[in-house]
Amino acid sequence: MEKRFFQIQPNVLEINWPEEISDEILQDQLRYKNYLEQHHGDCVLEIRIGFNSLSVLFDQDIKKEQWSIIWNELENLKTDIQHFEPKVFKIPVCYQGEYGVDMENLAKSKKLSVSELVELHSSKKYRLFFYGFLPGFMYLGGLDPKLHSPRKSTPDLMIPKGSVAIGGRQTGIYSMDSPGGWHVVGRTPLTLFDPQKPIPTIAKQGDFIQFYQIDQDEFKSISNQLLAGNYELEYA
Amino acid sequence: MSLSLFPTSSLRAIMNWNMLKTTAYIHFLKAGGLSTVQDQGRFGFAEYGVPYSGAMDQFSLMQGNVLLRNQKEAAALEIGISGPSMVFEMPTRIVFTGALAEIFHNGKPIQLGQIVNIACDDEIKIGKFFRGQWLYMALEGGLETPIFMESRSWYPGISSQSRLKKGDSICYLSEEKYHSDHFSHPKLDGSWFKGKEIEVYKGPEWKDLTLEQQSLLMNSEFKISPVSNRMGIQLEGNVSNQLKEILTSPVYPGTVQLTPSGKLIVLMRDAQVTGGYPRVFQLSDQAINIISQKNFGEKVKFSII
Structure with missing residues (x-):
């Protein structure tokens, strides 16, 4: 699924999925959120989610090089791992x-x-x-x-x-x-x-x-x- | 009490050593138009739909806390539209920052930025506002109202109080300390929020606007509409808008939305965490403070960073 990102503010980045409401996007978002919280919890202050968007607030301005590393990690997350059993x-x-x-x-x-x-x-x-x-x-x-x-x-x-x-x-x-x-x-x-x-x-x-x-x-x-x-x- | 009559330094040292904090209250004889307790805000709960809240003008809140050497988390009284009057039970020190307004201490006028020593039963009365929307009263050690979700900021449905009413009392800790009178204080004249320019970043949906709309947004002046509150500031003027609504997406304080009818809304501190209107700009942190202080009818112009 095609994803893009956009820098809203020097310390806020937003990831966008295609404009639709779907469980597939939701699964992606849950994996991303989980990964960011577990592996970048020291610099990620908050994550906000919409139907086809996820925005990340960092504790300081984020440089292009830092973000490209994180983005690369997110894009290569395995899709087969199910982190979450819905109730x-x-x-x-x-x-x-x-x-x-x-x-x-x-x-x-x-x-x-x-x-x-x-x-x-x-x-x-x-x-x-x-x-x-x-x-x-x-x-x-x-x-x-x-x-x-x-x-x-x-x-x-x-x-x-x-x-x-x-x-x-x-x-x-x-x-x-x-x-x-x-x-x-x-x-x-x-x-x-x-x-x-x-x-x-x-x-x-x-x-x-x-x-x-x-x-x-x-x-x-x-x-x-x-x-x-x-x-x-x-x-x- | 005149401080020059105070005893020798040795006795003063004992008093410092014996410093006690006593719970005291500010009693409000008049609540004012829109008075609330605010601090830096309530962070980390957006995933449950909880807004940040916090002082509309974070810059002035910080100034007040710095002048009193408070911690940056200290809560202050935010006063909007018209002024309350209040009586203090016990000694403390206070300072006003933000909007230019008439402020009286026991009937005598005081200035913004002036640290005021308060004695038992002293009265503070706020009169007319001259310029700016939000006046802050910081108090030594901060206001001691209850904490809800890690913040003292008032917000309906989260804090037990959401708007000050006549007869309400607010808690603080009074500390008997020796203070010299302050003869000099910073001149706070509100000049920092005088300019028209509002610094913005391009919003996520900026790219979807036509060139004509983009140039209109960059080159026009927009008037602050009276339809404005702690959730958002509406701007007068029309930007013809053919953009469709977007799927509900994250928004922040400082997000500028373009509504289907072509109105611009600058989301402020109490704004919801998600929205469905195209997001054309995002204000810089200081621009949010500046626009919060703009009076109805004042003009602003966006300038892209």
């Missing part, structure tokens, strides 16, 4: 009532029944490509094309934390209260970003998210378990 996280979602405020309108515009929409949304596994937009907000790939829907022309001023929504070709979970233009179809009682924890998120880049339907009573009961600290997140 599948099961996220409970209540699609009913006030939790899915835009559900009926969206189902109507898609000429689907609510239960068909729920079925389409919760039957797929979604790949976590990276975090962005908000702390703990997952960029998920794999939404059924039947559910693709343009964002609202006027964004809502406040979408509550935990809202599960559809926007464009993506689905996602609002990890905190935020304005937003996506169609809210449900809500999870889970907290997906906790700044008090050493690792503030649940899933890692490359993992999968799968939604399963719960009703309002189950929503309340999970919320109570979370408060009491005895809820166990399901994953495989």
Whole structure:
């Protein structure tokens, strides 16, 4: 796969893959990130990832000769080594009532029944490509094309934390209260970003998210378990 | 208390030896338009989608900490738009840097860069801003607000507070130390952020622009729009844009995005970590500090390094 690099700032370099969303690019990114952290951790301060890009912040300005050595190492990384066994996280979602405020309108515009929409949304596994937009907000790939829907022309001023929504070709979970233009179809009682924890998120880049339907009573009961600290997140 | 009445040097030495730090609070009688606690920022958490945050004008934050011989990690109060007023419980020393504004210590005006000895119950009041957007109040030893993800910078959803409110109190450590009065201090007049020129590097999508768009971006002056905050500064003016959106990619403070409607947005300290608009420029570190201090309506011009 053809890759290019670009120097954004004297101490920031970005690697670009062809303009597409694919697991192949994701695998490349994971290998690169892993390698840079393990072998150049002393000079790499931070790595940021997009669908087809990965940018590296160095602790000082990086010279052409230094970078060409690193670039050469990255290009020659073996592709057959799998560093990572992805997990599948099961996220409970209540699609009913006030939790899915835009559900009926969206189902109507898609000429689907609510239960068909729920079925389409919760039957797929979604790949976590990276975090962005908000702390703990997952960029998920794999939404059924039947559910693709343009964002609202006027964004809502406040979408509550935990809202599960559809926007464009993506689905996602609002990890905190935020304005937003996506169609809210449900809500999870889970907290997906906790700044008090050493690792503030649940899933890692490359993992999968799968939604399963719960009703309002189950929503309340999970919320109570979370408060009491005895809820166990399901994953495989 | 007059320092000339202070006893002999031997007694002073005992006091130094016996130096105690006491927890004290600054009480805010008025919060001001946009006051937050900020430090250098929150680094190393971008992989979870966490922005850097930190002082909009890192240069002025650093100046304040240097003047007080603080560690560079020390947190300061960032004051925007209009001024708060506050009362200090216990002695400390403070210094103001950044924007030019009216600052009063117990009713008497003080200057930027002047180290001010604060006694019990002293009042600081910030009045009008003359030029610049962000004023910094550094305090000896730094503000002692809670640390979240390795930083004291306030950001909604991460720190417990995200904006100062009337009646809030902020913690610091008061240290009884002998200080001579400072008669001289650096003249900070904000001249460093006066110029129009904003130094930039070409962004990753610069190459996708037409020659006409490139020359427009290099040769035009752009006005700072009032639609600006800690996340980003919007520039007025239109660059006709036929570029399509890009796949969501990394962005940084200082990234200049070109929106589908042809507006330019300079991302600032609280900006999200990824974005989908073409990235046409990247500001140098000092250019981010300069543009942060530009008032609404001021003009800027990009100059490629």
